[in-house]
Amino acid sequence: MSDQAFVTLATNDSYAKGAMVLGQSLRNHNTTKKLVVLVGPHVAEPCRDALQSVFDEVRVVDVMDSGDTAHLALMKRPDLGVTFTKLHCWTLTHYSKCVFMDADTLVLSNIDELFEREELSAAPDPGWPDCFNSGVFVFRPSNETHEELLTFCGEHGSFDGGDQGVLNSFFNTWATADISKHLPFIYNLSSIAIYSYLPAFKQYGHDAKVVHFLGKVKPWNYSYDAQRGEVSGHSQSPDQSQLHPDYLLMWWQLYAKSVLPLLQKAYGDTPF
Amino acid sequence: MSDQAFVTLATNDSYAKGAMVLGQSLRNHNTTKKLVVLVGPHVAEPCRDALQSVFDEVRVVDVMDSGDTAHLALMKRPDLGVTFTKLHCWTLTHYSKCVFMDADTLVLSNIDELFEREELSAAPDPGWPDCFNSGVFVFRPSNETHEELLTFCGEHGSFDGGDQGVLNSFFNTWATADISKHLPFIYNLSSIAIYSYLPAFKQYGHDAKVVHFLGKVKPWNYSYDAQRGEVSGHSQSPDQSQLHPDYLLMWWQLYAKSVLPLLQKAYGDTPF
Ligand SMILES: O=c1ccn([C@@H]2O[C@H](COP(=O)(O)OP(=O)(O)O)[C@@H](O)[C@H]2O)c(=O)[nH]1
Ligand SMILES: O=c1ccn([C@@H]2O[C@H](COP(=O)(O)OP(=O)(O)O)[C@@H](O)[C@H]2O)c(=O)[nH]1
Ligand SMILES: [Mn+2]
Ligand SMILES: [Mn+2]
Numbered sequence: 262m263s264d265q266a267f268v269t270l271a272t273n274d275s276y277a278k279g280a281m282v283l284g285q286s287l288r289n290h291n292t293t294k295k296l297v298v299l300v301g302p303h304v305a306e307p308c309r310d311a312l313q314s315v316f317d318e319v320r321v322v323d324v325m326d327s328g329d330t331a332h333l334a335l336m337k338r339p340d341l342g343v344t345f346t347k348l349h350c351w352t353l354t355h356y357s358k359c360v361f362m363d364a365d366t367l368v369l370s371n372i373d374e375l376f377e378r379e380e381l382s383a384a385p386d387p388g389w390p391d392c393f394n395s396g397v398f399v400f401r402p403s404n405e406t407h408e409e410l411l412t413f414c415g416e417h418g419s420f421d422g423g424d425q426g427v428l429n430s431f432f433n434t435w436a437t438a439d440i441s442k443h444l445p446f447i448y449n450l451s452s453i454a455i456y457s458y459l460p461a462f463k464q465y466g467h468d469a470k471v472v473h474f475l476g477k478v479k480p481w482n483y484s485y486d487a488q489r490g491e492v493s494g495h496s497q498s499p500d501q502s503q504l505h506p507d508y509l510l511m512w513w514q515l516y517a518k519s520v521l522p523l524l525q526k527a528y529g530d531t532p533f
Numbered sequence: 534m535s536d537q538a539f540v541t542l543a544t545n546d547s548y549a550k551g552a553m554v555l556g557q558s559l560r561n562h563n564t565t566k567k568l569v570v571l572v573g574p575h576v577a578e579p580c581r582d583a584l585q586s587v588f589d590e591v592r593v594v595d596v597m598d599s600g601d602t603a604h605l606a607l608m609k610r611p612d613l614g615v616t617f618t619k620l621h622c623w624t625l626t627h628y629s630k631c632v633f634m635d636a637d638t639l640v641l642s643n644i645d646e647l648f649e650r651e652e653l654s655a656a657p658d659p660g661w662p663d664c665f666n667s668g669v670f671v672f673r674p675s676n677e678t679h680e681e682l683l684t685f686c687g688e689h690g691s692f693d694g695g696d697q698g699v700l701n702s703f704f705n706t707w708a709t710a711d712i713s714k715h716l717p718f719i720y721n722l723s724s725i726a727i728y729s730y731l732p733a734f735k736q737y738g739h740d741a742k743v744v745h746f747l748g749k750v751k752p753w754n755y756s757y758d759a760q761r762g763e764v765s766g767h768s769q770s771p772d773q774s775q776l777h778p779d780y781l782l783m784w785w786q787l788y789a790k791s792v793l794p795l796l797q798k799a800y801g802d803t804p805f
Contacts, residue, residue, distance in 0.1 A: 386662070387659055387660065387661070388729040389659070389718065389726055389729075389734065389737070390662035390726075391718040391737070392733055420733070420736040421732035421736075422732070426732060439712060440710065440715075443708070443712075445663060446662055447663075453729070454660060454661055457659070457725070458658065458660025458661040460693035460694070460698060462661065464698075465661070
């Protein structure tokens with residue numbers, strides 16, 4: 262379907278790597294949808310080139326010069342820069358329906374069935390389960406909604422300082438109005454939930470469709486020994502991590518096999 | 534309404550203290566419903582007396598001699614003793630509708646409106662939010678359902694070793710079928726969720742109606758200095774606890790004011 266797309270976002274080169282892995286995982290599972298990545302102005306040129314070979318559309322979003330409402334809203338809340346960039350996905354009106362996915366997600370099977378859902382469908386957040394997690398959500402592009410979101414954002418800010426707070430305040434009947442807008446948790450399985458209720462993960466986790474590496478430490482903060490096929494400690498805190506080793510390994514295998522070659526081609530001799 | 538009741542459970546004297554605090558908190562908020570506590574055979578006599586002065590009905594449940602199906606199921610899964618005792622609440626058929634509440638919950642306002650909900654209504658579990666937490670749920674007593682639950686339990690066991698696993702497997706459409714069976718999270722606010730997504734707690738927590746002291750460490754594991762009105766460290770791990778200090782203090786204030794006198798009266802000179 263050419264009027265439906267998966268959309269992700271990367272405002273810097275690290276998240277761009279995540280976006281490439283996500284995009285490639287969607288391709289590997291034979292999605293029939295378009296793939297779109299929104300990039301911030303700070304994403305390097307060769308990095309954009311690499312994104313171009315995975316995504317159908319690489320769209321540069323500069324909130325600073327993206328219309329009056331956006332500009333005004335950003336002036337009021339300069340801390341919400343990334344959030345405003347994410348909200349930009351509502352302007353993709355050449356698509357009739359989209360699924361937004363964080364750049365730190367990884368797809369484990371075909372999930373095109375998500376397009377049967379309506380705006381705003383999302384999975385519960387394990388931290389406060391009457392909030393949805395904004396790492397995976399179904400939406401309908403609309404300039405009107407975009408304006409309303411920007412205005413809302415400028416006026417009320419975000420209770421958590423990010424897009425999840427804004428979106429939950431804006432789509433504030435998610436918890437109570439319509440069960441079909443509750444995506445099953447296996448469409449946004451955050452590593453945190455694995456350890457907080459392990460028996461449930463053992464019972465239901467084998468059906469996981471999307472893994473979300475939510476939290477401070479991301480897969481790209483680790484290192485990978487391609488020879489041995491082993492992921493090793495990351496920079497932030499070498500002791501305990503909450504990322505599930507199997508999913509982490511899958512991320513790195515995909516990165517090493519399909520993303521690294523693209524980056525090497527795009528960057529040539531320049532280190533990245 | 535005399536055919537509707539709040540029901541809790543205590544298989545030992547510690548949980549019985551929790552049950553008394555819960556019962557008293559329901560009374561303080563002027564519930565019009567009956568209060569029932571199921572007690573295991575090991576709850577001491579004076580402790581039952583104290584329960585009697587808070588609850589309308591103190592019902593002793595001995596799974597060992599509570600009917601063929603229960604007995605058989607228990608033989609197959611001796612590890613699920615407390616779970617079988619909890620399931621016994623379905624036999625309270627002199628009530629048309631009930632709300633079960635764990636003995637480690639505390640009510641912060643009148644919640645009689647829960648009786649407008651149907652079986653099985655419950656709030657999401659913050660660990661795996663497509664499961665409901667079985668600390669607070671609306672149910673309809675029925676001997677038939679009770680038998681089905683026991684049989685199910687004997688045959689499939691529990692994926693988490695407790696009643697939450699069994700109930701989620703039995704009522705397995707909760708996540709997908711009917712939004713009205715999703716109680717708002719503020720009816721079963723677990724201390725864990727406070728810290729896992731603090732901005733959401735700050736945004737929504739002031740409306741909390743039921744606090745659930747979920748996890749290993751319970752309020753009664755702490756100690757309380759009535760003179761100073763201060764809760765101090767508990768036995769298990771004196772450093773970091775996950776229980777919210779305000780709610781913990783409320784629990785102890787209620788205990789000191791309304792429950793302790795009952796226990797002192799019931800036990801006389803015997804230590805408890
Ligand atoms: O500096 C940033 C931070 C976030 N993001 C995008 O915003 C999403 C949400 O942020 P993140 O995944 O870090 O938040 P979490 O899921 O850990 O709460 C990311 O996946 C990216 O798509 C980005 O592009 N640059
Ligand atoms: O030894 C026990 C354990 C549990 N319970 C009852 O079963 C409920 C569920 O157990 P708990 O609250 O300890 O589990 P959690 O909510 O921490 O998962 C308790 O609140 C009590 O009502 C009990 O009576 N005796
Ligand atoms: Mn994320
Ligand atoms: Mn409990």
